[in-house]
Amino acid sequence: MMIKTARPSKPDYLRRLVARALYGSAPYAWMLGMRPPADLVATPAQPWSGDSARGAQILKGDVAFNGESRPADAHLWDTTEASEAWLTALHGFTWLADLHAVSSDPARRRGRELMAEWIDRHAGWSELAWRADILAARVIAWIAEHDFFCASADDAFRDAYLLSLSRQVRHLFRIAPGPQRGVPRLVLIKATIYGAVALPNSAARLERAMALLDQELRRQIHPDGGHIERNPSAQLAALRVLVDIRACLTAGRKEIPVTLQGAIDRMAPALRAMRHADGGLAAFNGATGEEAWRVDAVLTQADAPGRAPDELRYTGFQRLRAGRTLIIADTGAPPPEGFDRAAHAGALAFEMDVGKERLIVNCGAHATEGEGPWALAQRATAAHSTLILGDTNSSEIKADGTIGRRIRHMTCSREAVNGAVLVDASHDGYQAPFGVIHRRRLFLSSDGHDVRGEDSVTGRGGCAFAVRFHLHPEVSASLTGTDNAVLLRLPGGGGWRFQVSGGTLALAESVHLGRREEVRRAEQIEVRGQAADGGAVIKWAFKRIGDE
Secondary structure, three states: OOOOOOOOOHHHHHHHHHHHHHHOOHHHHHHOOOOOOOOOOOOOOOOOOOOHHHHHHHHOOEEEEOOEEEEOOOOHHHOOOOOHHHHHHHHHOOOHHHHHHHOOHHHHHHHHHHHHHHHHHOOOOOOOOOOHHHHHHHHHHHHHOHHHHOOOOOHHHHHHHHHHHHHHHHHHHHHOOOOOOOHHHHHHHHHHHHHHHHOOOOHHHHHHHHHHHHHHHHHHEOOOOOEOOOOHHHHHHHHHHHHHHHHHHHHOOOOOOHHHHHHHHHHHHHHHHOEOOOOOEOOOOOOOOOOHHHHHHHHHHHOOOOOOOOEEOOOOEEEEEEOOEEEEEEOOOOOOOOOOOOOOOOOOOEEEEEOOEEEEEOOEOOOOOOOOOHHHHOOOHHHOOOEEEOOEOOOOEOOOOOEOOOOOOEEEEEEEEOOEEEEEEEEOOOHHHHOEEEEEEEEEOOOOOEEEEEEEEEEOOOOEEEEEEEEOOOOEEEEOOOOOEEEEEOOOOOEEEEEEEOOEEEEEEEEEEEEOOEEEEEEEEEEEEEOEOEEEEEEEEEEEOOOO
């Protein structure tokens, strides 16, 4: 499989030409340094365990990432006939943690062998292996796993390792903070902090790295603790980065900035607000099916108290909970330009649990990351449990993955009385193309047995609408023959009845992208109709069978 990359824009193309001429030159190689430091002065503890099964596979000579496998032979570091994702993982060295998980001398020696081979072939700058994101991942891995692979290493390996690491860190500081936005930029800053803490005589570098971190925290983390991308998986990843930075500073006996600790203390409760009752994350804005144990691990390391808040006002999420019923609703506008490449057009969508079973979901996100048949489909309004007007996304998703026409004004209010909750929200995403406002009201009774909703569009008429409720793949659904209703059965046996007025009810096929490599068949409830002059009102309800 040949590497497939998007065609670069003219500024990117010129930037790459300059980089090749400068960084690939002999004088630049000399500027990176020719003498290794005596040793590392500090190494952070590695709290995250790798995948021992994949580590054992590497020991057997098979290197596999994202379902793509290649032999660890003499051509491993020279191959170009692989996907970009596979090469990114290979050169990023995060798999050192997988070898560490095997916890054996053969695994340690194999790690050193592969590192020595990489140093031999990539001692100088190269466009892929020294790309900012790959370089950052490798610097972090080489420092975090130092105590594992350097145990029993000879002086020749240690000198080669220390020289290569110091050269990579110098280059990293020259390109930081880099062109990346969002979590990738936080990872790059994390790498600079690791390098500055680990290598001697780096006080000035650490001061610069901490200034970059402070700047990004103010830019990326909302006052309510939510991440600017509004993606629960990005929330998890960003919190993990900050926890690692804190651990690295602690290992180096450096002061923990108030801004860093404050961000962690806000982000942990915000992450809890984005969790379902089964411990996984809500599927908004590109979030993938994160395993509950992974979320638990990050929250444990964060060591930040605070329950899940009912609302994230700045980030744009509402959490309604009563009895055994939980609803998480998206009441925010798309993230700003520069942070919107994974954003979904799912305004006012919601997901619903009963106990630890999911009933209503969004279609989720597939790990194609911009390529493949699911890249745009998973981001469309139709892939979310919300209303769509005129088969048009509530925010435009452009061919380059960014958001074009977008929601500019979003309102949301919340009222709680005697345990019951009402959320009232609206957006103007359909104002420009159709001259209408979409408003959604969500009500949850105090016992959690009654969920009612009202979708309305006000303004010019004449547009077709569809309100979709995507069902979890394990939920069975059947239309009743008499009362325009759908009977829903959860895998644990609980039953719910869905009823609607204001549109035509039907069941249709859907898909659920709940795990990174998984596409599951599912069903969806569809309510279709035509908005008359002045708009339309669609009223619907989920009621637990036995409480009607």
